Amino acid sequence: MTKTEILLALNSGCTVRHQYFDTNEWVRKNDDKTYILEDGVICLISEFWKYRYSDGFNDGWEILPICPCCKGTGKQTLKVSTFGSNKSAEHIEINCIDCNGKQLSANEVVQIFKQKEYEKNLWCSCQNIEPNDVKYIEDGKSNICKKHHWIHTKCGKITQIG
Ligand SMILES: [Zn+2]
Numbered sequence: 363m364t365k366t367e368i369l370l371a372l373n374s375g376c377t378v379r380h381q382y383f384d385t386n387e388w389v390r391k392n393d394d395k396t397y398i399l400e401d402g403v404i405c406l407i408s409e410f411w412k413y414r415y416s417d418g419f420n421d422g423w424e425i426l427p428i429c430p431c432c433k434g435t436g437k438q439t440l441k442v443s444t445f446g447s448n449k450s451a452e453h454i455e456i457n458c459i460d461c462n463g464k465q466l467s468a469n470e471v472v473q474i475f476k477q478k479e480y481e482k483n484l485w486c487s488c489q490n491i492e493p494n495d496v497k498y499i500e501d502g503k504s505n506i507c508k509k510h511h512w513i514h515t516k517c518g519k520i521t522q523i524g
Pocket residue numbers: 429430431432433434435436437458459460461462463
């Protein structure tokens with residue numbers, strides 16, 4: 363895959379490697395500013411790319427078969443609180459919604475990542491939307507989203523579903 367594609371994949375939580383890497387080496391996003399490497403080393407994103415500027419790094423990337431959501435643990439932790447209860451929020455563990463606790467193939471990870479990219483691009487990200495510019499779309503009236511939803515008519519993207 364190209365660097366452009368792999369930057370999106372990294373942003374979606376995918377674990378990736380380049381053909382120049384040793385077979386056990388990989389990189390994954392840690393937070394907004396850093397990546398984490400297979401040996402636990404954390405490095406600044408800017409620093410990582412500073413040393414990988416050559417043309418060879420514009421292509422030759424691959425996504426590893428590790429779930430981008432749970433990073434292969436098969437589990438997700440949710441913070442839940444009961445509405446109207448004064449008990450403090452508790453953490454519950456559920457099967458990961460993306461992989462359902464199963465080992466994914468690299469291809470399946472690519473599908474999950476592309477689906478997420480696609481969904482992200484459907485959402486309006488405009489600032490200061492005028493209430494008059496939001497329109498209601500009934501169930502089944504749009505090919506983009508089957509469920510009823512609201513769109514921002516200035517950009518044509520979704521502002522709310524259901
Ligand atoms: Zn998962």
